[in-house]
Amino acid sequence: MIIYRKAYLLFCMICFFIFNKQRASVLSKKSCFIIHKTNRNFRRGGDFLNHKKGGFVEEDRKDVLQWHPAFYADLQIEFQEETYKLMFQNEYPLGTKPMLVDILVIKKKKGEKIHKNIGRIFRTYNLIEYKSPSDYLSVDDFYKVYGYACFYKADTGRENEIPAEEITITFVAKNYPRKMIRHLLDVRKYTIEKIEPGIYYVYGDVFAIQIIVTGQLSPEHNLWLYSLTDTLTDSRITKELLNEYRGKENNNLYSAAMQVIVAANEQQFKEDKNMCDALMKIINEKVDEKAEALANERAEVLANERAEVLAKQKTEKLIKRAVREGRLEGRLEGKLEGKLEGKLDSVKNLIESLKITADQAMDLLKIPSSERSIYRDAVNK
Structure with a gap:
């Protein structure tokens, strides 16, 4: 109904108001988005940003690594046995306005089960937010991505074309987001369950939500996501990673992930x-x-x-x-x-x-x- 749709759009606007208001004072910190002063549009960044007169520019930072393309490749490697079931879209525009979610994964057949541990929660439309190892998931990140999910659901042109229960949100970061999870428990009154090492399900919302902590994942089940870090010190895991990489050097997905892993852990590779x-x-x-x-x-x-x-x-x-x-x-x-x-x-x-x-x-x-x-x-x- 019209009221139902307007309510979703109103909620989205509230989420973005909260997010932008709290972020306004810390725009010189790490960010994944560039806001152009001319048209207020959002677009994908991926590096650290500083606010200067006339717009936003990247900080002068040595050896800036492109973690997001590597994560996009890594994610497809993790799902390599079930790629025929899924369609991956990088930096997907969520509606008529240029707002980009990190990754959108859509099931090719509605209702088909995904067996990979990080994808068991997946429904038809799955939004994924990724943070590089030096970044973290904040309370504002939750509302930002939640607002994206609401926009994606509402901005279709037809009444309830995308059911809310067919949308999932996945947050991915190296470290456990303690403040964000405390907020979800105390303020949102959600329930959070640890399904297995590194995978947490969030209950209590119409959207299915999971939090993936890559630093806690099992290398046995999620070797490439676990290894997408700047603190890879276990030579046994590295050896296993290199063995799996052997013979796949010409595969663009494996090459993109491996280049970032080696560059991020250059000193460890030299010393070990x-x-x-x-x-x-x-x-x-x-x-x-x-x-x-x-x-x-x-x-x-x-x-x-x-x-x-x-x-x-x-x-x-x-x-x-x-x-x-x-x-x-x-x-x-x-x-x-x-x-x-x-x-x-x-x-x-x-x-x-x-x-x-x-x-x-x-x-x-x-x-x-x-x-x-x-x-x-x-x-x-």
């Missing part, structure tokens, strides 16, 4: 010999594959060129022999050049990413001493 060795083994395998591909490609080109040159120098009787000799010689030369070029790229990448010297990079790649002068000259050019 086992972690470093395992990572270098994967890197070397990838280097060898790249070098082999470059070698084969270069060999084919040089083989054809050399065959043509020798063929022109020989008489017609020797053309066939020249072609064979030229292709063989060209392949050998091309493979050598290709492998050198592939390893040179790897040396440069290690120097840049790990901030080490050329000799240290060549030590990691186990390049023979007799060949090192070639790479030093190339790196110093």
Whole structure:
């Protein structure tokens, strides 16, 4: 009915009023949204923001990592056995105004059960709010996302097109949100139950709500979400992560997640010999594959060129022999050049990413001493 719909919209406005009023005094702190002064629209940010004259700009912060894209990839990895049931939409606009929820997951078939532990609560429409390891879930975050859910439900164009009982809200953060949960218990009068390590269900609302604390998750059941942190110190878990990553280096989801995990835990990877060795083994395998591909490609080109040159120098009787000799010689030369070029790229990448010297990079790649002068000259050019 019209009254029913207006009530939802009014509640949404109240939620946003509370959220914006309390946030107004702390806009220089961590935020996931940029508010443009010109049109008051919301759009996705992902970095730390500071208020300056004329708008909002990012803080000058070293090594800012893109945690949200990594979480979006991580989430799909967690659900990889049931992706055929779900549709993932990143930074989904919730209505006619450009307000973006971190992730919207929609079941492809209504009523189909999800077996993954973090998705058992899922209904048809599932809104997910994610906080990076250095951020936290606040009381205001609850009302912000709750308001988003109300807008998503009400802003459809048809009366009760999306039933409230078909919407869920998931909050994800590294640490246990003590203040937010205390507010939900004391003020909202909700009941909260720990379903399993790191997964809490919130009861007492028309929307199904869960809170996921990634730092408490079981690595056995949620390896990638647990590992999406800046405090990865257990070498056993890292070894398991690297073993699962092996063979998936060209998969965009795994690559996006792994790049952030390694970058966020760079010092741990450097200091832990086992972690470093395992990572270098994967890197070397990838280097060898790249070098082999470059070698084969270069060999084919040089083989054809050399065959043509020798063929022109020989008489017609020797053309066939020249072609064979030229292709063989060209392949050998091309493979050598290709492998050198592939390893040179790897040396440069290690120097840049790990901030080490050329000799240290060549030590990691186990390049023979007799060949090192070639790479030093190339790196110093």
